Amino acid sequence: MRATEGRGEAIGHHGELIQGVFEDQNARLHRGLISLPCRHLKSTANFKNNGEERLSVTPQHCQKAKRAAELTLKTFARSSIGGRLTIKSNIPIGRGMGSSTADVLASILAVLNYLDLESTPHRIMAIAVGAEAACDSTLFSQQAVLFSHREGFVIEAFRNPLPAIDFISIDTTPNQTVDTLVFKPAQYDPFEVGVFRPLRSLLRRAIDDSDVGLLGRVATASARINERFLPKPRLFDIEAIGARHGALGVQVAHSGTVVGLMFDPAKERSTENMDLAMCDLRNIGLNPSAFRH
Numbered sequence: 001m002r003a004t005e006g007r008g009e010a011i012g013h014h015g016e017l018i019q020g021v022f023e024d025q026n027a028r029l030h031r032g033l034i035s036l037p038c039r040h041l042k043s044t045a046n047f048k049n050n051g052e053e054r055l056s057v058t059p060q061h062c063q064k065a066k067r068a069a070e071l072t073l074k075t076f077a078r079s080s081i082g083g084r085l086t087i088k089s090n091i092p093i094g095r096g097m098g099s100s101t102a103d104v105l106a107s108i109l110a111v112l113n114y115l116d117l118e119s120t121p122h123r124i125m126a127i128a129v130g131a132e133a134a135c136d137s138t139l140f141s142q143q144a145v146l147f148s149h150r151e152g153f154v155i156e157a158f159r160n161p162l163p164a165i166d167f168i169s170i171d172t173t174p175n176q177t178v179d180t181l182v183f184k185p186a187q188y189d190p191f192e193v194g195v196f197r198p199l200r201s202l203l204r205r206a207i208d209d210s211d212v213g214l215l216g217r218v219a220t221a222s223a224r225i226n227e228r229f230l231p232k233p234r235l236f237d238i239e240a241i242g243a244r245h246g247a248l249g250v251q252v253a254h255s256g257t258v259v260g261l262m263f264d265p266a267k268e269r270s271t272e273n274m275d276l277a278m279c280d281l282r283n284i285g286l287n288p289s290a291f292r293h
Contacts, residue, residue, distance in 0.1 A: 005048045006114025010105035012041030012091040012098040013138050014169060014260050014291065015253030017162075017215060018203055018222040020196040021188055022146060022155050029193070030148045031185065032155045034203070035098060036165065036251055036260065037141040038291060043089035043102035045069075045110040052082040062087045065103040068131035072111040075127060076119070085110070094177025096256010101136040104128050125152040144207045146200070150185075156204075163210040166292045167251070167260040168242075168274055170281060172232045178256050186229040186254070195225065212264045216248025219262065223252040232259050237284060245277040246270070265292065 013035035022032045047069060055073070057066040062085075069085050085107055091099040108127055112119055121139055128135040129152035137147035144158040188196075199218055206214035220239070227235065232252055239250055242261040246269065251260045261277060263270045274290055281288040 003114060003116070004050075005046060006110045006112070007047075008045045008106040008109025008111075008113055010043050010102040010109065011037055011039050011138050011141060012043070012089075012102045013136055014038045014041075014167065015096050015251055015256060015258055016222065017219045017251050018146075018199060019186075019254040020199070020222065020225065021193055022196055022200055024155055030155055031150050032146045032148050033137060033254070034144065034146055034162075035136040035138050036167070037138055037162070038097070039141075040291060041091045041097060041102070043087060043091060043099070043106040045103070045106035046086045047083060047107070047110040047114050048086075049081055049083040049114065052084075053080065054082045055085060056083075057085040057087065059087065062103050064100050064132040065107040068104040068127060069107040069111050071127045071130055072108045075123075076112065076115055076117055094179065094256070095171060095258050096178060096253020097258060098136045098138055100132055101128065101138060104131050104135060105139055122153065128152065146203075156200075158204060158207040160207050160210060162207065163212050163215065164265050165212060165215070166263040166265045166270060166274065166290070168247075168263075168278055168281070168288045168290055170238055170259045170261070170286050170288050171257050172234060172238075172259055172286075173257045174287065176257065178230070178253075183230070183255050186226065188225075192225055195221070212262070212266075213248050216250075216262045218249075219251035220249035222254075223250050223259075226252055226254045230255065232257075234284070234286070235259060238281070238286070241277050241280045241284075244280070245273040247273075247277065260291075
């Protein structure tokens with residue numbers, strides 16, 4: 001007898017390590033990114049078949065999650081099924097931390113759990129993109145992938161997962177949010193498109209060698225390119241404080257408000273340096289928080 005409920009869970013992230021345009025194996029350009037997974041941030045979804053013909057969602061603003069559940073039911077269920085979808089999340093909204101993608105993925109997984117089915121990451125991400133137009137790469141948190149977030153496919157899968165990274169989170173505009181439905185995608189010029197080619201090579205080396213320092217350099221370069229499209233207030237002040245205390249670089253939410261100062265958890269003085277950097281950030285009026293592995 002089939003269960004009447006299903007549950008799914010998905011993590012958020014802290015912006016991106018890189019975002020830009022990259023070639024596929026046929027030399028076609030695609031928008032792509034690698035999100036910085038953050039396991040402290042989670043969305044959970046519960047789907048309950050209560051005999052209703054239509055699907056409802058709580059909270060009501062989670063319309064992307066509702067659309068994802070409907071698409072999943074349409075794709076996998078043999079008959080028309082309605083019910084209630086309930087979302088719970090600790091991910092801040094409008095900060096570029098993957099709240100909508102986490103809601104969407106959790107909802108897809110909850111419906112699959114109810115149907116007692118498994119699916120491939122490719123099919124799950126195709127549904128996710130269909131539900132929210134663009135989504136993050138957090139489904140692949142066990143493997144580092146360069147992901148086409150607007151088309152829903154993996155541009156490149158790397159040999160290793162992302163290395164462990166500690167970081168300090170700074171919300172640069174705590175009184176403002178970014179509406180991703182309104183925010184226009186970056187229009188990179190030919191020079192920037194050219195820069196992403198060597199950055200991708202450095203990224204591949206950083207992941208293959210678990211080189212957190214090199215990964216910090218790649219993330220910093222991507223963050224600086226993004227300044228032309230969504231500048232982060234006081235980014236260079238944040239960078240300077242990081243450099244003073246041994247940070248590896250900065251990473252940003254390319255369509256959000258947060259900046260992360262990256263540290264190597266394997267370094268002996270990493271915790272002490274993070275505490276000193278957080279003190280300096282508070283002294284210039286910012287409100288940092290630490291995310292440690």
